[in-house]
Every structure is written in C-alpha cells, then in structure tokens.
Amino acid sequence: VLMAAGIQRAKTIITTLPxxxxxxxxxxxxxxxxxxxxxxxxxxxxSSVSKLKRAGAHHVVMPDAIGGHHxxxxxxxxxxxEFLGMLNGMGSDNLELDELRFEDMxxxxxxxxxxxxxxxxxxxxxxxxxxxxxxxxxxxxHPNTIFKSGAVAIVLGNQEELLKxxxxxxxxx
Numbered sequence: 628v629l630m631a632a633g634i635q636r637a638k639t640i641i642t643t644l645p646x647x648x649x650x651x652x653x654x655x656x657x658x659x660x661x662x663x664x665x666x667x668x669x670x671x672x673x674s675s676v677s678k679l680k681r682a683g684a685h686h687v688v689m690p691d692a693i694g695g696h697h698x699x700x701x702x703x704x705x706x707x708x709e710f711l712g713m714l715n716g717m718g719s720d721n722l723e724l725d726e727l728r729f730e731d732m733x734x735x736x737x738x739x740x741x742x743x744x745x746x747x748x749x750x751x752x753x754x755x756x757x758x759x760x761x762x763x764x765x766x767x768x769h770p771n772t773i774f775k776s777g778a779v780a781i782v783l784g785n786q787e788e789l790l791k792x793x794x795x796x797x798x799x800x
Contacts, residue, residue, distance in 0.1 A: 629653070630660070634657055634661050636661075637661060638665060639665040640667070642654060642657070642666070645671075647679070650679060651678050651679055653668075654668050654682040654684050655682045655683065666683055667684065667686045668684040668686070669689075670687050673689070675687075676689070714783070722784065725782050725792070726780065727779070727782065727796055732774065732796055733796060733797065733798045734798070736774060736796060739773065739774070740770060740772060740773050741754060741757075741768060741773075746782075746796065750796075751785075751787075751791060751792075752783060752788045752789060753783045754781070754782055756780075756781035757779070757780055759778055760778060
C-alpha cells in the first residue's frame with residue numbers, strides 16, 4: 628500500500644492507525660523505503676511514544692491525552708481555551724498562525740532587525756515567536772532581533788493581514 632501511495636517520493640507521511648503496533652510497523656517500513664521522509668505518528672499509549680521515535684517518527688501525537696488536557700483546561704481556564712480556539716480558526720475573528728523562513732524572505736530584509744522591518748505597522752501581523760537556528764524558539768522576540776539564515780518567524784493575524792505580510796516579506800509573492 629505504501630509503495631502504491633508513492634512512499635518513495637513522498638515528503639511526509641502521517642500514520643493514524645488505531646493500534647500503536649501498526650503505527651510502529653508503518654513507521655519502520657516508511658523509514659526503510661524512504662530514509663528522508665518526515666513521519667508523524669499517532670499513539671494511544673505513553674509507552675508507545677519512545678518506540679515510535681526509535682522507529683523513525685519525527686513527531687508523535689497522542690489525541691486522547693490532548694483531548695483530556697483540553698477538557699480539563701476548559702474547566703480551569705476557559706478564556707484561555709477560547710483564545711486558543713481563535714488561533715485555530717474556530718472564533719469569529721478568524722485569527723491564524725503562519726510562518727516565514729529566512730530562506731523565503733525578500734533579500735531586502737536580510738540583516739535587518741525586526742524593528743527595521745516594521746512588520747506590524749506595514750502588515751498588521753504580530754510576530755509571536757522566532758525560531759533561532761542555535762537557540763530554538765524565542766517567544767515575543769526583541770525588536771533588535773536580526774532575522775538570520777535558518778531562522779523562522781511565527782506570526783499571528785487575520786487572513787488579510789497574513790496576505791499583506793507574505794506580500795511584504797516573502798519573495799514568493
């Protein structure tokens with residue numbers, strides 16, 4: 628089935644079978660057939676997470692645990708859940724998160740600070756985070772942060788603002 632689906636040329640596979648053992652088998656097989664593929668796997672049991680990672684999964688998602696945590700948070704912090712729902716496109720404001728990699732950014736912005744890029748004023752989006760290639764994620768990056776090779780900006784806005792952002796910053800628009 629994986630061969631018929633084109634596993635050898637695929638960039639990513641998501642395996643969500645109901646049994647963890649089956650997801651481990653698919654992960655192992657996919658990794659063998661395509662060593663460079665990105666693998667996202669589902670797990671029901673905590674003990675399966677490490678097995679799926681050893682089998683070659685990049686990310687392991689436990690939907691039942693996520694659902695349980697979400698339900699508990701609805702009781703303890705309902706406004707936080709409502710706000711996060713807005714980020715997932717579930718609210719009336721239709722806010723969305725997006726990302727832009729340094730390599731996809733217009734050369735005019737290379738070597739400039741976030742302040743010099745003037746993104747908020749020009750597009751309306753907020754830069755929530757920055758993934759530094761050495762330091763990892765930085766929440767609410769300082770205006771003097773310089774966007775550098777290998778970095779990724781995480782931005783928040785509505786669809787119109789995100790389109791403006793991409794047109795302003797991305798070399799692909």
